[in-house]
Amino acid sequence: MSDVKQESIELVLSDMDGTLLSPDHSLSPRNLAAVKKLQAAGVHFTLASGRPPRAMREISQQLGTVAGFNGGLLVNAQGEYLQSHHVHYEGVLKTLALLAEHPVEVWLFVDEDWLVRDPSGEMVAHEQHGLGYAPKVVESYEPYLHKVHKIVATCSDAPLLLDLEQRLQPVLSGLAVASRSQARYLDITALKANKGDALVALAEFLDVPLVRTAAIGDGGNDPAMFHRAGISIAMGQAPEEIRKQAMYVTGSNLEDGVAQAIERFIL
Incomplete structure (x- = not known):
């Protein structure tokens, strides 16, 4: 896929495990640096994960708002609930x-x-x-x-x-x-605890049009946000059926694919 220049993205929603984090659950220096560069450019970076917010706290304190339980709980960097959905x-x-x-x-x-x-x-x-x-x-x-x-x-x-x-x-x-x-x-x-609705809620909360959002992920719960985002990016190691539902494919999480996506498709 040829490189693109995307100038209008104001919000990036990224999956965590298998996407932002390496297989050993660590945040690589390159990914962290790319996110910080994104934020310095005025772009919001948020995380959506099946994890509970408590298990995302260390990362959220570095990066900001998170959507735990696939969007069932939206929590800001201070630990305050912005939105909560229980299973019927x-x-x-x-x-x-x-x-x-x-x-x-x-x-x-x-x-x-x-x-x-x-x-x-x-x-x-x-x-x-x-x-x-x-x-x-x-x-x-x-x-x-x-x-x-x-x-x-x-x-x-x-x-x-x-x-x-x-x-x-x-x-x-x-x-x-x-x-x-x-x-x-x-x-x-x-029903509302899916990454697509989480993206919509975050965009509304931050006053960002959906067309100016980007989503990055690798798993079966990520196409929900792919289908709502302005641009969607699948990780290189994602299953083929996931990659087919994204506009672009970046490197794997062993290759700092999030940093590659930020550098190539967003910044």
């Missing part, structure tokens, strides 16, 4: 009933607490490493079902999670959104 109660019940029939770990995220019933689950240690904090162990999810920001189903069987995603989508129609943020993670969030 009926959607929670239907999701838990279907997932109970399959060998997957099921977690709830309520505000910024990560709730688990089995702390010895196969995926718990991996998630704790990624989030940077331990789960809250509960005997039952019953007291929390009216205030869920996200449900996660996870296991090492990626084809099973793909099947569950496809099975949940018609079940949750009009109630919630089911999408895989990564191969081993299936997220269920509120």
Whole structure:
């Protein structure tokens, strides 16, 4: 793809894991420098992630506003909630009933607490490493079902999670959104808790026309913002079906693809 000159972008919304961060979850000096250069040029840079805002706090203090839970919570750099969406109660019940029939770990995220019933689950240690904090162990999810920001189903069987995603989508129609943020993670969030609506909300909050926004991502929950942004950029390592839904493709997150995108397509 030939280089383009994009002079009108005022807001960039970037995915975090697999996009801004390297595979070891670190922020590379080149990516940080590119974001700082973008901000120095007067362009807003924000993050949208399936992570809870608590797990994005260190990054948000460096970079500003974040959209946690795929947009279920918009939080500014001071930790103040700008917007909050809970999963519809009926959607929670239907999701838990279907997932109970399959060998997957099921977690709830309520505000910024990560709730688990089995702390010895196969995926718990991996998630704790990624989030940077331990789960809250509960005997039952019953007291929390009216205030869920996200449900996660996870296991090492990626084809099973793909099947569950496809099975949940018609079940949750009009109630919630089911999408895989990564191969081993299936997220269920509120209807408005998607990165497309998060981009719209952030653009309105910052008084930026959507045509002057850019979105960068690599996962199954990123095309929602691709379809709303003025320009959309997929990471080089993203699956083909994700790359096809973006206007442009940058380098992988091993190659500082976000910095490449900022330098080539935005600045």
